[in-house]
Amino acid sequence: MKLFKLQFVSITLLLIAVSAFAQQPAATAPKPAPGPALLPKGKVAVINTAIFQEQVEEFKAKVEQLNRQFEPRVKEVQSLADKINALETTIKSQSSVLTPARVAEMTENLESMKREYQRKGEDLQAEAGRTRDKAFEPITGKLTKFAEDYTAKRGIVVLVDISNAVQSGTVLWYDPRTDVTQDFVTAYNKANPMTTAPAPKPPAKP
Numbered sequence: 001m002k003l004f005k006l007q008f009v010s011i012t013l014l015l016i017a018v019s020a021f022a023q024q025p026a027a028t029a030p031k032p033a034p035g036p037a038l039l040p041k042g043k044v045a046v047i048n049t050a051i052f053q054e055q056v057e058e059f060k061a062k063v064e065q066l067n068r069q070f071e072p073r074v075k076e077v078q079s080l081a082d083k084i085n086a087l088e089t090t091i092k093s094q095s096s097v098l099t100p101a102r103v104a105e106m107t108e109n110l111e112s113m114k115r116e117y118q119r120k121g122e123d124l125q126a127e128a129g130r131t132r133d134k135a136f137e138p139i140t141g142k143l144t145k146f147a148e149d150y151t152a153k154r155g156i157v158v159l160v161d162i163s164n165a166v167q168s169g170t171v172l173w174y175d176p177r178t179d180v181t182q183d184f185v186t187a188y189n190k191a192n193p194m195t196t197a198p199a200p201k202p203p204a205k206p
Contacts, residue, residue: 040157041157042156042158043154043155043157043158043178044156044157044158044159044160044178045159045160045179045180046159046161046162046180046181047147047161047179047180048161048162048163048181049161049163050163052143055185055189056139057193058142058192059139062136062139065135066128066132069131070124070128070131074124077117077121077124080113080120084113084114084117087106087109087110088110091107091110143188146188146191147184150187150188156180159180160174162179
């Protein structure tokens with residue numbers, strides 16, 4: 001049994017933001033109007049922002065770009081973890097036939113590799129998080145503004161993000177007919193089409 005737990009299983013899981021709207025500061029919420037409450041008449045809808053990373057074209061393209069950017073470093077850390085697991089296995093399986101001095105040497109190397117893994121892993125996690133947040137900030141801003149327009153046009157007064165609400169118990173049940181996720185994504189992609197940069201022209205021959 002391996003004692004060393006791997007922390008980086010998936011490049012995508014390392015970089016993806018779980019929810020687009022969760023990154024927006026609370027200050028963006030509308031302030032309550034002074035005086036007696038005037039309850040608006042409208043609809044309540046739900047949306048699953050967890051699928052944005054796969055179905056919102058701008059998000060998907062940015063995730064793929066980030067994964068390509070950090071893939072070499074993730075592989076480096078994963079390779080180091082594999083070496084740690086292999087050395088642990090060797091020590092446990094051959095400790096009875098190795099000299100105490102050799103076991104001590106291998107154990108010291110193992111601890112050194114674990115410290116290196118921890119340091120590189122933490123550095124990678126921190127840098128990837130900063131890069132991700134900076135890269136996603138313009139997109140999340142656009143999504144929040146689009147959500148305001150989307151709900152206003154459809155008479156929606158409450159839009160609930162169910163990406164984690166059901167698991168956390170915040171939402172116990174909802175009617176699937178109130179789920180606007182696919183319609184929202186389709187409308188956003190249509191309003192924000194991805195443009196592909198033209199391929200560079202070959203240099204003119206003299």
